[in-house]
Amino acid sequence: MLHDGLAAGAATSAGVATGALPSHRSRSILPIRNVQSSSTAVTGRFEESPLSVQLSLSVNGRAVTATVDARTLLVEFLRNELALTGTHVGCDTGQCGACTVLLDGRAVKACNMLAAQANGAKVMTIEGLAAADGTLHPMQAAFKECHGLQCGFCTPGMVMSAVDLVERHPKADEKTIREQLEGNLCRCTGYQNIVHAVQQGAAAMAK
Amino acid sequence: MGANDQSLIGQSVRRKEDVRFLTGVGQYTDDVVHPHQTYAYFLRSPHAHAKIRNIDTAKAKAAPGVVGVFTGADLDGVNGLPCGWLITGTDGKPMNEPPHPVLAQGKVRHVGDQVALVVADSVLQAKDAAESIDVDYEVLPSVVSCVDALKAGAPQIHEQAPGNKCYTWALGDKGAVDAAFAKAAHVTKLDIVNNRLIPNAIEPRAAVASYSRADDSYTLYVANQHPHVERLLMTAFVLGLPESKLRVIAPDVGGGFGSKIFLYAEETALVWASKRVNRPIKWAAERSESFLTDAHGRDHVTHAELALDKDGKFLAMRVQSTVNMGAYLSTFASSVPTILYATLLAGQYTTPAIHAEVTASFTNTAPVDAYRGAGRPEATFVVERLVHQAGVDMKMAQDEIRRRNFIRTFPYATPVALTYDTGNYDATLDEAMKMADVAGFAARKAEAAKRGKLRGLGYSTYIEACGLAPSNVAGALGARAGLYEAGQVRVNPTGSVTVFTGSHSHGQGHETTFAQVVAGRLGIDIGNVEVIHGDTGRIPFGMGTYGSRSLAVGGTAIVKALDKVIAKGKKIAAHLLEAAEADIEFADGKFTVAGTDRSKAFAEISLAAYVPHNYPLGTLEPGLEETAFYDPTNFTYPAGSHICEVEIDPETGVVEVVAFTACDDFGNVINPMIVEGQVHGGVAQGIGQALLERCVYDAETGQLLTGSYMDYAMPRADDLPSFKVGTKVTPCTHNPLGAKGCGEAGAIGAPAAMMNAVHDALLASGVTRIDMPASPHRVWAALQAARA
Ligand code: FES
Ligand code: FES
Numbered sequence: 001m002l003h004d005g006l007a008a009g010a011a012t013s014a015g016v017a018t019g020a021l022p023s024h025r026s027r028s029i030l031p032i033r034n035v036q037s038s039s040t041a042v043t044g045r046f047e048e049s050p051l052s053v054q055l056s057l058s059v060n061g062r063a064v065t066a067t068v069d070a071r072t073l074l075v076e077f078l079r080n081e082l083a084l085t086g087t088h089v090g091c092d093t094g095q096c097g098a099c100t101v102l103l104d105g106r107a108v109k110a111c112n113m114l115a116a117q118a119n120g121a122k123v124m125t126i127e128g129l130a131a132a133d134g135t136l137h138p139m140q141a142a143f144k145e146c147h148g149l150q151c152g153f154c155t156p157g158m159v160m161s162a163v164d165l166v167e168r169h170p171k172a173d174e175k176t177i178r179e180q181l182e183g184n185l186c187r188c189t190g191y192q193n194i195v196h197a198v199q200q201g202a203a204a205m206a207k
Numbered sequence: 208m209g210a211n212d213q214s215l216i217g218q219s220v221r222r223k224e225d226v227r228f229l230t231g232v233g234q235y236t237d238d239v240v241h242p243h244q245t246y247a248y249f250l251r252s253p254h255a256h257a258k259i260r261n262i263d264t265a266k267a268k269a270a271p272g273v274v275g276v277f278t279g280a281d282l283d284g285v286n287g288l289p290c291g292w293l294i295t296g297t298d299g300k301p302m303n304e305p306p307h308p309v310l311a312q313g314k315v316r317h318v319g320d321q322v323a324l325v326v327a328d329s330v331l332q333a334k335d336a337a338e339s340i341d342v343d344y345e346v347l348p349s350v351v352s353c354v355d356a357l358k359a360g361a362p363q364i365h366e367q368a369p370g371n372k373c374y375t376w377a378l379g380d381k382g383a384v385d386a387a388f389a390k391a392a393h394v395t396k397l398d399i400v401n402n403r404l405i406p407n408a409i410e411p412r413a414a415v416a417s418y419s420r421a422d423d424s425y426t427l428y429v430a431n432q433h434p435h436v437e438r439l440l441m442t443a444f445v446l447g448l449p450e451s452k453l454r455v456i457a458p459d460v461g462g463g464f465g466s467k468i469f470l471y472a473e474e475t476a477l478v479w480a481s482k483r484v485n486r487p488i489k490w491a492a493e494r495s496e497s498f499l500t501d502a503h504g505r506d507h508v509t510h511a512e513l514a515l516d517k518d519g520k521f522l523a524m525r526v527q528s529t530v531n532m533g534a535y536l537s538t539f540a541s542s543v544p545t546i547l548y549a550t551l552l553a554g555q556y557t558t559p560a561i562h563a564e565v566t567a568s569f570t571n572t573a574p575v576d577a578y579r580g581a582g583r584p585e586a587t588f589v590v591e592r593l594v595h596q597a598g599v600d601m602k603m604a605q606d607e608i609r610r611r612n613f614i615r616t617f618p619y620a621t622p623v624a625l626t627y628d629t630g631n632y633d634a635t636l637d638e639a640m641k642m643a644d645v646a647g648f649a650a651r652k653a654e655a656a657k658r659g660k661l662r663g664l665g666y667s668t669y670i671e672a673c674g675l676a677p678s679n680v681a682g683a684l685g686a687r688a689g690l691y692e693a694g695q696v697r698v699n700p701t702g703s704v705t706v707f708t709g710s711h712s713h714g715q716g717h718e719t720t721f722a723q724v725v726a727g728r729l730g731i732d733i734g735n736v737e738v739i740h741g742d743t744g745r746i747p748f749g750m751g752t753y754g755s756r757s758l759a760v761g762g763t764a765i766v767k768a769l770d771k772v773i774a775k776g777k778k779i780a781a782h783l784l785e786a787a788e789a790d791i792e793f794a795d796g797k798f799t800v801a802g803t804d805r806s807k808a809f810a811e812i813s814l815a816a817y818v819p820h821n822y823p824l825g826t827l828e829p830g831l832e833e834t835a836f837y838d839p840t841n842f843t844y845p846a847g848s849h850i851c852e853v854e855i856d857p858e859t860g861v862v863e864v865v866a867f868t869a870c871d872d873f874g875n876v877i878n879p880m881i882v883e884g885q886v887h888g889g890v891a892q893g894i895g896q897a898l899l900e901r902c903v904y905d906a907e908t909g910q911l912l913t914g915s916y917m918d919y920a921m922p923r924a925d926d927l928p929s930f931k932v933g934t935k936v937t938p939c940t941h942n943p944l945g946a947k948g949c950g951e952a953g954a955i956g957a958p959a960a961m962m963n964a965v966h967d968a969l970l971a972s973g974v975t976r977i978d979m980p981a982s983p984h985r986v987w988a989a990l991q992a993a994r995a
Contacts, residue, residue: 085238086231088461090409091494095916098409126231140229144221147880150888151714152228153410153461159229174929181924185916187409187462188714190891190953191924193884 053116059084060128068115074108075099077115078125086126086156090185097184100157101125107164109183126156129163138204139163139197148197150188158184158194166202174199215727219880222719223733224712233459236413236430241487244415245274247477248333249490250323250340251499252315255349255571255909256362259313259322263341267325270339272332275484277324277476279310285479288470288535289444292542293685294374297564302374305365305569307535309445309472309479315344316364316534317571318910319499324476326484349571349909353531354508356568364534364569371569373532373541378549378623379562387523387560391514395597401585402979403506403531403902404895405919406578408713410461411497414474417487424452425481429474431457432467432711433751434743436688440470440538446479450743453478457741460713464892465577466501467713468753469538473500498914503902504578506531507544507585513558513593519603521612523560524552526589530567530575537574539581541567546684547582547672547754553621554590555632555668555846556612561622571909577753579892579954580671587669591959595665599970605666605963606636606645613668625672627844628940630872635935636668639848639870642931648852661855662865663968666848667960673948674759674843674939691838692756693747694764696725696772698831700817702810703735709749710761711741714888715950716881717757723877724762724944728769730796731809747834755948758877759843763942767835775831776812782823783807783815843939843947847871849890849956851964857972860987862965864894868931869956874939874947882949886932889953895922896954897961897979920980969993 051070056063059082068077078084078101087110090098094112101110102124129137136144139162149155158181165172165180172180177198178191186194227233264276287306294302306312311322323340327333348362355361356371364371388394408430415428425448431437434455441455442448460467477488492500508529514522530544549563598608613632620626640646645664652662675681678689695707706725710717722736739745749761773793780798781788790801799806815822816831852866869886876882899920903912913919938945958979965981966974973993977985 079238083240084231085235086233088235088410089237089491090411090461091916093494093915093917096409096494126229130230136226136229143229144225147219147222147884149225149228150716150884151408151410151462152224152233152459153235153408155228156231175925178925178927185409185921185923187407187464187892187921188888189884190887190889190922190930191927192887192929195924195929 055115055119057118057120058122060125070114070116072115073111074113074115074118075110078110084125084127088153088156090153095185097161098154098157100160100184102160102164105167107161126159129159139166139201142197142201142204146193146197146200148189148194154184154186158186162198162201165198166205170202170206172202215723215733216877217879218723220719220723220733220878222716223722224716224718235410235459235461236415236428237491239415239428239458241415241417244487244489245326245328245484246330246333247488247490248325248330248337249321249473250325250337252311252318252320252322254315254344254346255318255351256347256364257315257344258347259311259315260343260345262323264323266339267336270332270336272328273325273336274328274486275326275480276336276340277310277480277483278322279308279312282309282479284447285309286445288472288475289440290536290541291538291687292546293687294376294541294545295685296374297377302541303368303372304536305367309475317573319496319573320534321472324480326480326488351570351572351904351906351909353506353529353568353570356570357529357566364571368569373536373567373569375564375566376545377562377564380560380622381562383560384523384525384562388512388514388525391522392517393515393601395513395515395593395600397511397592397596399509399511399589399592400978401505401507401509401588402896402900403575404504404578404900405498405902405913406464406466406501406504407497407921408462408464408466411492411494412467412471412473412501413491414477415487415489416474416477416481418481418485420485424454425478426454426456427474427478428456428458430460430467431455432460432463432713432753434711434741435709435748436751437470438743441475441478445475454744456744457711460711463713464579465504465581465753468751469502469576494916495914498919499911500573502537502574502576503533504575505585506575509589511589511593513597515597515601519597519601519608519611521556521558524558524593526552526563528563528565530565531572532567532569533572533574534569535574537576540574540576542685543577543582544585548586550623550625551583551586551670551672552590552623554587555614555670557614558612559622563623572904579889580951581754583671583951584893584955584958587667587955588959591667591669592962595963595966606640609636609666609668625842628841629937630844630846631935631937632668632846635846635870635872636848638933638935639850639868642870642933643850643852643866643868645850655854659857661857661968661972663853663855663964663966665851665960665963665965665967667956667963668848669956669959670844670846671755671951671955672842673755673845673951674839675754675756676842677840678838688750689838690750691836692761692764693749693834693836694761694768695747695834696765696768696832698772698813700814702731702813704729704731704737706736706738706765707746708738708740708761708765709746709751710757711752713752715752715757715885716878720758720877720881721762721765724765725769728766729809730794755845755950758944758946759939759942759948760837760839762944762946764835764837766943767837768833771833771835772831775833776809778827779812779815779822780807783821840941843874845871845873845947845949845952847952847956849960851957851960853961853964853968855965855968855986857990860983860985860990862898862981862986864898864928864961866928866931867894867957869953870933870935871949871952872935872937872947873949873952875936875945876934877946882934883932885949886953887930889951890930890957891922891927892954893957894927894961897958897981899926899980901980
């Protein structure tokens with residue numbers, strides 16, 4: 001049941017340590033001073049926090065700079081400040097994987113790391129996966145074709161995990177896929193069609 | 208059905224809804240953002256049972272960013288949350304129905320009970336303020352077990368429920384059952400615990416409420432399975448508002464499984480408070496709150512007996528269950544272990560006499576209500592464990608003892624109030640046995656034994672009553688609502704169609720299945736059909752989605768509306784084609800004069816209806832839009848055979864599900880891909896119950912011990928095998944689609960199949976009882992005990 005990418009300290013694998021977050025605050029909407037992306041500028045609504053930090057990172061290929069409260073989680077930053085609500089929050093203990101995004105190409109749980117830890121990194125969310133013309137990424141297309149989703153809530157995290165999984169294990173068999181998806185919970189599908197989708201997506205990505 | 212039906216009905220059409228979910232642009236409740244919105248945080252009870260001596264909110268009210276702090280004392284004119292089903296006890300009296308306050312009134316009754324609502328500019332500020340609320344609790348002794356709660360001297364939870372009893376209710380002919388037991392050749396007896404589960408839709412509950420001063424009205428976005436019922440209950444029973452003043456929108460909803468049917472305190476408090484603070488308020492449950500406050504499922508303790516003659520024919524069944532209601536009666540709690548449970552105890556069998564007695568108690572735990580299957584998994588578990596044990600006792604093969612008792616003549620009236628319209632239980636069992644390669648099991652068992660492993664095979668030939676429900680029957684059984692469904696078909700001028708349904712999709716794929724039905728019937732492209740659901744501002748009054756009812760009941764309402772559309776279309780066509788209405792036929796999207804090639808396309812008729820220049824205005828209204836309400840005449844009865852194969856490592860007690868086969872009869876299937884997906888998901892939840900999941904409260908303190916994904920074992924991808932899934936069809940006899948419903952079957956059939964397999968594997972070792980979940984510890988300990 002070991003999982004080499006996600007379940008055990010995703011942030012650690014990305015080269016940064018998970019801070020000791022008070023668990024009861026792990027989903028707070030935290031004050032933010034100022035966010036600027038290449039196309040939008042949002043003026044902060046709250047007073048400057050003594051703990052604010054400056055960030056500059058790339059999100060789905062666009063440069064973003066922002067000043068945020070140091071405690072802001074990456075998932076909060078993406079959802080609340082960049083309005084990228086495709087990344088979901090399904091738990092407060094880092095175990096459901098609904099928040100999975102790619103950080104410098106590796107799957108991480110965005111609820112399990114601070115936005116500050118993504119400073120300088122390239123973040124890819126589900127919104128950035130399809131081509132600019134709307135053509136689905138092969139993994140997205142495979143999930144549709146194989147009915148790998150029902151309510152869709154786990155889906156963005158599942159797809160991002162799957163993309164990372166295939167990068168690491170291009171020829172994964174069913175057993176490996178099941179083990180590798182251990183960090184992503186789905187309550188709807190029973191996982192079977194997700195496994196099919198990953199297999200089909202892997203084949204399409206290899207082309 | 209027209210020719211085009213064949214091209215769509217029964218096809219695995221890929222889902223219309225998928226692209227938005229796959230690209231991250233679905234809109235779930237927590238994604239909704241209103242300008243100037245505030246955030247709610249609920250201060251919850253840390254105690255299972257306590258008197259509230261005083262609440263001091265002064266500091267919280269003065270805290271930064273806070274726009275409102277409310278306690279039970281502030282909720283003037285707000286009633287408690289209602290229960291939608293009245294159960295009348297064996298004493299002839301109505302059940303005890305204690306108040307279910309929106310915010311605690313002087314007492315808290317389970318850990319997580321909501322005590323105060325704090326509204327602030329940010330969640331962090333709301334939490335900080337909540338921490339500064341001073342609640343003076345007088346902690347009381349608590350009780351969490353439904354059996355202990357009924358014992359003399361148990362802590363008294365509600366004044367209105369002496370001895371913590373909600374009701375004792377019974378069904379069946381006790382005299383006939385006693386007489387049959389007296390002459391039985393064999394009696395099989397079992398004590399059964401149906402473990403308490405926490406539903407755990409991956410989207411936590413969430414709500415966003417806003418108030419408009421312009422017209423004194425409210426809008427509520429909420430993760431919910433039936434927005435109209437939510438609105439009706441909240442306005443008419445709790446807040447005392449006209450329904451028209453509240454619009455309820457259940458946008459994309461991330462799974463429900465029953466837990467999002469109910470009217471909860473949080474969204475009710477939010478609506479009320481949105482007027483007080485005059486700003487939108489958002490609340491999204493943290494997973495910890497979901498564990499503590501979503502309505503849980505199951506939690507039965509049962510003694511059951513089956514009487515048989517010497518040939519293995521079932522003579523009678525006797526069932527006594529004690530069931531947990533939790534601290535308060537949730538919306539449909541009372542109906543689940545009664546109407547949806549005891550009525551299913553006949554299973555697929557001709558057992559002539561059945562008696563069930565159910566006692567429901569209040570405890571210091573979260574409310575318990577419908578969870579995928581709702582009563583029917585509990586009934587199936589009782590029946591199928593009994594049948595399995597009877598087969599063992601009487602040394603009969605598991606398929607044989609079932610076949611000796613199968614119902615084969617339909618319609619069949621059971622001794623527990625239902626009349627099955629149709630079915631073919633031999634067919635699903637035959638097919639499942641083939642798919643599961645039962646013939647090869649002995650060899651697989653021998654091979655496993657060589658590796659030191661114990662293999663077992665378990666059957667579950669289940670039935671369920673779905674398609675809820677004939678309103679008059681439900682009413683006679685205590686339902687306080689109707690159970691029909693509404694459908695509206697709006698043909699737009701150029702021939703595209705917008706369908707408004709009272710059913711709600713939270714993963715079931717209605718936008719696709721319903722579009723298949725409509726496009727098939729009208730002979731138009733599926734891309735020209737849009738299905739709208741989940742918004743009381745747009746859809747007709749409907750009863751929502753639960754009990755595997757959407758296609759059988761909601762789909763039928765749409766078909767009835769389509770019939771009206773086609774009938775009106777024929778009138779328009781008759782006028783345009785200068786023919787008699789009786790001579791107009793509709794097929795393949797064309798209205799044709801019978802026996803000629805003179806026809807009008809569907810879009811020509813719709814255009815004429817909206818641009819009525821050449822139109823029978825004297826006799827026919829313009830426009831092409833029809834609504835239908837459908838109230839079913841009977842339940843539907845999906846049934847099937849599930850066969851599970853397990854392998855147990857006696858050294859570690861680890862149970863591995865090596866194969867799971869399901870052959871189900873859901874009646875006619877519109878989209879096999881979606882149906883298979885429903886079975887997969889249901890089976891995964893059923894195996895979850897049997898192998899992994901268990902909600903545990905500490906008996907002393909009433910604290911929830913399984914309050915996170917670290918403690919509550921959800922099925923993960925590597926816990927499950929790939930399932931083999933097949934279908935056999937006997938069409939439902941009383942709805943035009945012939946559909947029975949498929950959403951719950953997996954969760955209903957699987958637990959018994961798996962636990963029968965576990966008991967089969969352990970039989971030779973002398974282990975006679977393993978309760979769910981069959982955790983390694985339990986299995987290992989039972990093996991050790993049997994060896995000693
Ligand atoms: S929300 Fe990140 S793992 Fe659950
Ligand atoms: S599709 Fe609903 S949780 Fe995975």
